[in-house]
Amino acid sequence: MKNILLTIEYDGTLFSGWQRQPEKRTVQGELERVLGIVCRCPVQLNGTSRTDAGVHALGQRASFKGDFGIPTDRLMLAANNILAGGMNAVGKAGDLRILSAEEVPEDFHARFDAKGKKYVYKILNCQETQIFRRNQYYQVRKELNADAMRRAAGYITGTHDFKCFQSAGGQEKKTTVRTVYELNIIEGKTEAGQRTLSIEIKGDGFLYNMVRIITGTLVEVGLGKLSPEALPDILKSGQRQKAGHTAPPQGLYLSKVYYDLEDLAGL
Template sequence: MKNLRLILEYRGTRYAGWQKQNNAVTIQGKLEEAIEKITGERPKIYSSSRTDAGVHALGLCVSFKTSTKVPMEKLPLALNSVLPHDIAVVSAAEADMDFHARFSAKGKKYIYKIHSRAARSPIHRGFAWHVPRRLDFEAMQEAAAHFVGKHDFSAFKSTGGSENTSIRTIHSAELIKSGDILELHISGDGFLYNMVRIIAGTLVYVGLGKIEPQEIPDIISSGDRTRAGKTAPPEGLFLSEVYY
């Protein structure tokens, strides 16, 4: 028996999120089917994140215990041969027996993409939030910097989460611009339910002039969800990396 660690990349558009459901197609369900086809086993899979419907991943980590004899260097190719075209195993490695994709994680990085242009884009559809107006990029940059540090992020979470505390530490938050695409790159020790999407929605409100950059510290300290921006749609969100 060994403990394996896989890194997954996927397009979440067609799926009802990561977590397996009885009446919906999910990333976890497809991965379990693929593992069973290749190894003959149906192990319990642990994920670093339970991404929502429509959310994408560039580096989601999963772990599971198996007795498979398939060599590690061949396992990604074998799994990818039976996985759908929009899910791929990027790498596979043997981990310590006590490694757990979720509980061993020390932090995560997300990217949120915004398409700021009057005309919609067939190319970016499904991979960015289309905001049909020009946004004040400099104001959004200024606002993003205020999220860095250890704070109670109660104003930036949706109801329904199972977290024991709303206190999180954001290590970095920056905006990057490439043509009509704005990208929020944000990393921290953990994130609350919909936290990144609410931060992205708040930054868009800043870009539209609905919220001033200097208001962000007061919104954070208030703990009042109604003072922050809307929850940005899922299609712009990418789980970029998990840190261990």
Template sequence: MKNIRLTIEYDGTRFNGWQKQPNQRTIQGEIEKALKKITNQEVCIHGSGRTDKGVHARGQVASFHTQSRIPEDRFKVALNSILPKDITIKNSEQVNNDFHARFSAIGKEYSFLIYNHRIRSSLVREYSYHVKYDLNIERMKRASEDFIGEHDFRSFMTSGSSIKDTVRRIDKFTINRDNNIIKLRVSGNGFLYNMVRIMTGTLIDIGCGKLSEDIIPSILNSRKRDNAGHTAKPQGLYLEKVFY
């Protein structure tokens, strides 16, 4: 029995998220279907985490056990030959049997793209969040510094989640602008449901003057979702890397 780790890139536009669901097109479902074709076995893959509908990935990681005799590095070739064009296996390798894509992870890095212009873009509409009002990027940068460190991020999690431990550590948060594109990049030891999108929406609200730039600490201390900003749309979000 071999344990195989896949590094996966995908365009989430036409998927109903990562997790396999009945009668829905999902990334997990498409990869498991392709694996069955090449191994003639039912294979269950485990992702590092679930990305939502419309969310993209450059470095998603998944693992699975198999009795197939296909060489480890040939899985990516075989899978890419039959997977739809919006999923690419960037690497396949054999790992220790105790490796698990989700439970072995020690951190993740995400990016978020904002298209900041009065007029929408037809070309990047599925790959960025359109914000038509002017954003003060310096205010956003200063505010983002208050996310760094270990905090209780319950205020930045979608209401109704059953997660009990909401303490997470943010190691790095950068914001840069290139013409009309603003790119946020954040890494940490873990993220709650919709945490990056709510952090981004809050920074957007700060950037346009709806919220003060020094409000992040009080939002964190309140532990109330209603005190944070809006949830940014999913198409701007990318899972960049998973750390092990």
């Protein structure tokens, strides 16, 4: 019996999220289908994060167990060939790819052994409509004040009750207290010279839509609709309606999953 840990990247545009659903194309469902063909046995994946429809991943992790003969290094190559289109895959890239496959101890679980995650949220800050970037960025047309957003981010970093940054509809959690180790706002430009802002957030866990609501709140700070100094009171209130809007899924990327606490905390 092998226990395999996968690292996966995907463009979430045409997926109905991670979790398998009847009659819908999902990342988990597609991977389980292809791995079942390669391993010649049913496969059930345990994913670290149940990303929503439209959300992307640069480093999603998932594990599965099975009694199959194909070598681990060949498993990834065979699965990626099918995911890219099989015999017609020359020169083509699909929207889902396995980046690595490794054998791990039998008791390892991709979700329950994770110590934390890093997300990146990409904002395109320009006036002109960008149709070819609409599935990769959240376009904000009015100029954002990045310095004000950074001041607000300073209040979010640390250990807090993040109930105000949680959407209704997620799984009930025992506690809404989380630790955000880093929250950085990085300015850049596209190849065409358009301004971008990347919000990078690393923490020990995230509530339902927490990153998207934090992003929406920071955008409202950047637009001058909220003061950076309002963040402590928003956090203390625990009220969702006091925080900003929920940013759309298209700009969100699951960047990295941490299994080492020291790596997560930057120790």
